[in-house]
Amino acid sequence: MGDDVLDMQKVFYDERIPLERKERWQEIASSMPYVPVRGDWKVRILPPTMGAIARFHVMRGEAHVSVYYDEYCRLGGRDDGYWEISPDIDGNNARFGRDDANELGAAIEMSLVAQEAAPVVDALMDKIKAxxxxxxxxxxxxxxxxxxxxxxxxxxxxxxxxxxxxxxxxxx
The missing domain is CATH 1.10.287 (Helix Hairpins)
Structure with missing residues (x-):
């Protein structure tokens, strides 16, 4: 084994495992709700970064929604764990309670639909303007x-x- 691999193992055992225990990742993972996923979505699971416990991206065609779960409210002004998607149907961010998995899934779908429809709506608006x-x-x-x-x-x-x-x- 090379020194790089040994260094990474040391970091894993000395830093990562204590962090996972301190933040109760296993407990949180076992109690997370299942998020309904549509058959035409492509989902990419991402590592937890920037303080989020879970992250993933959803794509359909060119439409894309970023999703994360913030258990400790490090990224936003809430008092309890929440999901956030970006963009939402209006092109902003939207937040959902920890157990609002059905609402989260519906909002992801609405965002994808809105992004897919945007070129059609823009073309329609140009026609109306004329x-x-x-x-x-x-x-x-x-x-x-x-x-x-x-x-x-x-x-x-x-x-x-x-x-x-x-x-x-x-x-x-």
């Missing part, structure tokens, strides 16, 4: 009547509002 007010009104009325009211009305209100307040792609 419409006359009369054309926008016709499309909005059609969607409000035909596409699952009242949800469609709310969605299209948001898209139309954003489309008329933001400049078109490529515009100065």
């Amino acid at each position: 419409m006359t007010p009369d054309q926008r009104g016709k499309v909005e009325r059609f969607c409000a009547k035909v596409v699952a009211p009242p949800i469609a009305g709310d969605i299209f209100d948001d898209i139309f509002r954003a489309a008329v307040t933001k400049p078109a792609a490529g515009a100065a």
